Amino acid sequence: MNIQPRKIQANTSRIIRAIEAEAWMDMLNAAPPSVRKQLGIETFRSDNACFLACRELPAVPFNRGFAIGPQWSANEREMAEGLRWLDRNASKTWVIQVDEDGFNASSAALSRMGIIQKDSGWIKFFSKTVPHIVPNEPRIEIADGGRKATDFANVINAGYGFPTATFEWFKALANRDRWTCYVAYVDEEPCAAGAAFVGSAGAWFGIDATLVTARGKGLQSAVIVRRLRDVGDKGAVIAMAETGRPATVDSPLGTSFRNYQRAGFEVQHYSANFARDPNVPRSATPVLMM
Structure with missing residues (x-):
C-alpha cells in the first residue's frame, strides 16, 4: 500500500x-x-x-x-x-x-x-462518495436516540478510554443535526462505532472506535463503507477523514490508515x-x- x-x-x-x-x-x-x-x-x-x-x-x-x-x-x-x-x-x-x-x-x-x-x-484523506458493498456486512445501526445513542457513547468511551464526563457529550452528538452516529453489533453486543458529519463543503468521518475484544473482524471497514453510502445519499460529493501517520504501512498504528485506503480513500496531504x-x-x- x-x-x-x-x-x-x-x-x-x-x-x-x-x-x-x-x-x-x-x-x-x-x-x-x-x-x-x-x-x-x-x-x-x-x-x-x-x-x-x-x-x-x-x-x-x-x-x-x-x-x-x-x-x-x-x-x-x-x-x-x-x-x-x-x-x-x-x-x-x-x-x-x-x-x-x-x-x-x-x-x-x-x-x-x-x-x-x-x-x-x-x-x-479524501474520497468521492461512490457506493461500496461489503460482503457479509455486520449489523450496523444508526444511533438515533435511546439505547442506540447510549451504545454509541459507551463504545466511544471504552474504545478511547475517555473520562465518564464525555459519555453525555457523545450521547448528545448522536442526536445533533448534521451528525449521524453508527454502532456495529456482534452477537447483539455493541462493539464498534463511528460518526459522519455533513457540512457545507462535504462530509467528515471520525470518532472511529472498536473494542479490543472485537478488533480484526472488519467492523471499522464496514462502518466506513456504510457512511460513504449514506453521506452520498445526503448529497455530499466528497468525504474526508484523518488518521495518525504510521511509520510504515505495517505499523500497528496504521490499522485505521489501511482501513480507509481499502475503502477507497486517497492520501491528500500530511x-x-x-x-x-x-x-x-x-x-x-x-x-x-x-
Whole structure:
C-alpha cells in the first residue's frame, strides 16, 4: 500500500480544511453546558485558522490549532493570537498542525515563536462518495436516540478510554443535526462505532472506535463503507477523514490508515504537529510578548 501523498491539489486541500474545521467546531459545541464546564471545552476561529480546546481531556485532537488557508502563516499577529488562546484555554499537550502546503513558511514563523515540530502528525484523506458493498456486512445501526445513542457513547468511551464526563457529550452528538452516529453489533453486543458529519463543503468521518475484544473482524471497514453510502445519499460529493501517520504501512498504528485506503480513500496531504520547545522559557518567546 502506498503511504505517499498524491501531488497536492490546492483546491482539494482547501476543501478538506474547511470540512474539518466545520465538523470539529460543531462537535465540541455539541457538548452539553455541564460537560463544557467540566472538561473546559472552548472553540475559536480567527480569520484563517481554527482552534480547539478541551483542557481536562489531554488528547491532541481536542487541543490544537490548524490553518484553514496558507494566509495564516503570513500574519504573525494572527498566529500569536491563536497561540495565546491555546495557552489560556487548552491542555498543555496542545499542538499546531501544519500542512505540507506552506510548510516552510509556517514552520519558520512558529520557530521564531518557540514552537517546534513534535512528531510526524496526521494524514488527511479524501474520497468521492461512490457506493461500496461489503460482503457479509455486520449489523450496523444508526444511533438515533435511546439505547442506540447510549451504545454509541459507551463504545466511544471504552474504545478511547475517555473520562465518564464525555459519555453525555457523545450521547448528545448522536442526536445533533448534521451528525449521524453508527454502532456495529456482534452477537447483539455493541462493539464498534463511528460518526459522519455533513457540512457545507462535504462530509467528515471520525470518532472511529472498536473494542479490543472485537478488533480484526472488519467492523471499522464496514462502518466506513456504510457512511460513504449514506453521506452520498445526503448529497455530499466528497468525504474526508484523518488518521495518525504510521511509520510504515505495517505499523500497528496504521490499522485505521489501511482501513480507509481499502475503502477507497486517497492520501491528500500530511499535517505535522508542532508544540512548544521545552528548552525555551515561555517568557522568552515572542508570542507571549505581543
